[in-house]
Amino acid sequence: MDIKMMEYVVEIERCGSINKAAKNLYLSQPNLSNALKNLESELGYTLFVRKNSGIQLTNAGRIFLSSAKIIVSEMQKIHQIPRMFTEHKNISLSCTYYSVFMHEFLRFKKEISQEDIEDNFKETGLIQTIQDIIERHYRICLFYCFECNESKYQKIAKKYNLNMQCIASNIPLQVMVPQTHPISRKKSIDIADLPRYNLVNYQNFDFSDWLQILGLENDNRVLYVFDRGGLFDAVRESGYFSVIIKSHPDYSAQNGCVFLPLVGLKEQLKVFLLQENSYQMNDREHRFVQQLIHCMKDISANKSPKT
Template sequence: MNFNHLEYVVKTAEYGSISKASGKLYLSQPYLSGVIKGLEEELGYKIFHRSKSGIEVTELGEEFIKSAKIILLELKKIRELNYADEKPLSISCYYATYIMEMFLKFKNSTKLKLPDKIREMGNREVLESVLAGESTMGIVFFAQEKKGKYYKLAENMGLQMEGLFQPMPMFAMMSENHKLAKTEEIEIKELGGYPYVSYDDTSSKMFLKLLGIEENEQLLEVSDRGSFYDAVMSGEYLTIMAYKNIPQKSGVKLIPIRDKKLYLTSCYVISKNYQLTKREKEFLEFMTTDRRKTDGNL
């Protein structure tokens, strides 16, 4: 048994599939399956029940995974002892171009070379990541109408949520080659009549329901920003995004929504009673200061 094997089991349980976990971990499926089988033989009990429909964590497996998570968190603390007050950033974030840009700028602007980490995922997954201790800080974005719901969810999970940027207006976004690109305004119901691209996480699906276009037969759901922007730039798909000051020659067209004013709210999330490190405070200040200077897309 080694620490990597503990992580493999935890991730397999999270993804609910050896096949999916192997892809996310960049391991071959036979290798991951063999690791889990060898670990179960070493322990003398099954961690997972296997069936044609997938895997299910056993009762003893649940206890094993709880202990494994504690061990991995303690290991993380041990590895970070050398950094004293300048601990690496460990951030989970909703899919946001701006945050990634600021993250890279911040790293390049500091003299310290630390193994910072940022991962993109859905809002619910961000909260779960902070709750599990996999990230010390999360960043979420959601429609202003859902603010109360997200604050309540964070409170129920024992998390603290704080506002980040000023609410941003949202627009229909598409390629300059899209059929609607020359339209001055658009109504939400029109969005349901065209191919629409969305992320496939729970919060994005909630947003589609808020718009009333969740039943769009031409909906394309993706799980990463690369695929998202490829779909938009193809000229076939449109979406909704908070976006200001479009870069010249960006190839993107933003169209105001006529019948409803949509705003995007942003927050950072930490565990209750958690004290932000000096580096985390500096990163938040870096982002908000830069945001006041130039507004870009999220």
């Protein structure tokens, strides 16, 4: 059986329509329909039931699809193997939203400039950045989570043959508030007071990974955004608060926001490096990670990061 046919079935199920799937696959609808009929004939059972409203998987089709998705996913990972070669001298990094990750990456690029190397840096949510490593779109991953969730991600790492290494611990949290808000003149904010405020948070983080640990409810007092720009806009222009990992001190002046220490939190925040067990970081990736580790040590010690 051709792997392409499995990809076709996965796409048909995703679209819920042979016609829509054909467009996405750059095939004619009759050709895709014939290919599906030939596959069903080869298998000896029907995968889909055709209805006026679209198509629906049969019981046999559901079992077939569960296996097909695994095979298609593994084939995609196999095709990504060339990205893992250490001969590549560029940095290939996916990370969670955090100004220090970006700041240190740009500082590294400035101090160790190599114009002939094209680095890949992606900033996204926790769920997506781990998926990026699993699917081999990037070679290394940086993310942060509370210590109580560490075992959850260690299980994921073990399942997908990944190495998860803690590179920083006991990282302080801050509450970002607009400079114009009266509370910006306070010295700190207690975690017990957080439910009183409207908060903005990143969409691509599980509620149980972040807001729940902060004692918040998943209700209409929480606004979800997809990037750091949207987060700053919500705070600066709409008066939302946001709980973030400690950032560079110059960010408050640049973004019209004030960072207040969050006190009363019992959970420890850690930063992790994630990569495939078999992958050895190249020289530039290794040097960047070492630079970041030194920076994070200063932050965990409540020192100002190097600028």
